[in-house]
Amino acid sequence: MAVQEYAHLLSAGRIGKLALRNRIIVTAMGVNLAEPDGTCGERMLAYHEEQARGGAALVNTGTAGVAWPVGGNMPNQVALSDDRFIPGLAAVAAAVHAHGARFSVQLHHGGPVAMQDMLAGRPVWVPSLPAMPTRDFTQAFLLDELAAAPFSKIGAFTYQVMTREDIALVVAQFATAAVRATSPVR
Template sequence: MTTTPLSTASALLRPVTAGALQAPNRIWMAPLTRNRANPDGTPNALQAEYYGQRAGAGVIIAEGSQPSAVGQGYPNTPGLHTDEQQEGWRRIAEAVHAGGGRIVVQLMHAGRISHSSTIGGQVPVAPSAVRAAGEAVTVTGLQPFSEPRELRTDELAGVVAEYADAARRAVAAGLDGVELHAANGYLLHQFLADGVNARTDGYGGSAANRARFVVEVAAAVSAAIGADRVGIRISPLNPFNDIAEDDVSVYEVLTAQLAELGLAYLHLLAAPGDPIIEKLRAVWPSTLVLNTGFGVESDRDQLDRLVADGVADAVTVGRPFIANPDLVLRWTRGAELNEPDPATFYAGGAKGYTDYPALS
């Protein structure tokens, strides 16, 4: 598919600042699980090549990476809790910076969206002992999600500390920051969701209580590496991974408290025109990054209008970046796009990962 070149005055091509991130354009790469890390969660040379190829993105938000062993949800996802994993991320940071890019890593604790076989026989943890409907991807095939155990109140500080330690490792590896994954049904989202969080302590019940753990994680990570290197992703009312939530007010409460921390950006997953965008924009003082749909095809010209109209300050794009390492250049020139191969999205080697051609 080809289109007309972007105007030199395009809003998408203007630089934008998000805390310590100085992005040359507003077309950011969304975090995309690709299951290419080594079995022990160590990022490898193939991943360094993949991210280095995509250094033209305004900012690369690297795939969800577990801050602890029990936080892993899928096979061959990278982690950030061992020295070997940290060294793997150092190679990725060097590859992206060599291409003039910027990269943050998304810290993703899967919580109940896991299976005990993926985490060495441990029991997944969650805000409440509520098994998610659906099946987990494991090395032996699909299996029903394991029933999680409820995190004790006295354990929560330890989980917060794991996030902070992973963030310190990210910066020590040379990455430009981290994004906290509080979306798509993973641990932080599980605490926010009134249909999943059934706690009766200070972390359940009211909107303020359900937001509390997420705010504590964000505060600890900010103290560890600086709030200007921290972003957060949320997806209000997104039912993915068996999330059920009716009380959207938790997101206004959460966003207002996060705003006081001075985070670099808020990454919001919402369809254009969703009233939640305007509600959160009103209480978020800094950079707002918008993803217009989980698994929805990105429309370049629509994204340009959203930024031009001030709905968002930047946008994230997923699948087009899979098949087009030079997506920003292709969109700028109006060049034809490579088509992604869904059969290679999750797991595998170079095919469908690093072998998509760039423009000559």
């Protein structure tokens, strides 16, 4: 692997109007580092600050729940369903910006894979009832992995086919979370 193959990696770049110092981007991942109440604490701040310090031009939080805890896919998922989550995200953004990087948030609602709804006994929202699986998905995992996975604690759960009102609610939740994600600390 020659350096020449990646000659533009450290060149400035753009995503639309967003100027980036290079083309190294930390994409959205489910890092599960938020506090149990959905806020961004020291672990999340240190994790993303280190990415910016290390040279990434754009750092993404990973999935941020627009209806948290409803629709959550992880126990320590970032939340953006209420104004009380803004200060923690703003602190992470400030730490990332201090190292010359940009910061973004991936808005999320788990829908049919909302593991936190399954664990809490809430119906899982789906656009239509899914087909029955043709094979057991657990065959792809080792027994130790299955025992340690959050879904090992999920019992029976129910699907709820979304109504037009449910869909409108989730659209509004995404819109409100987008406003929060781009707002200064209130």
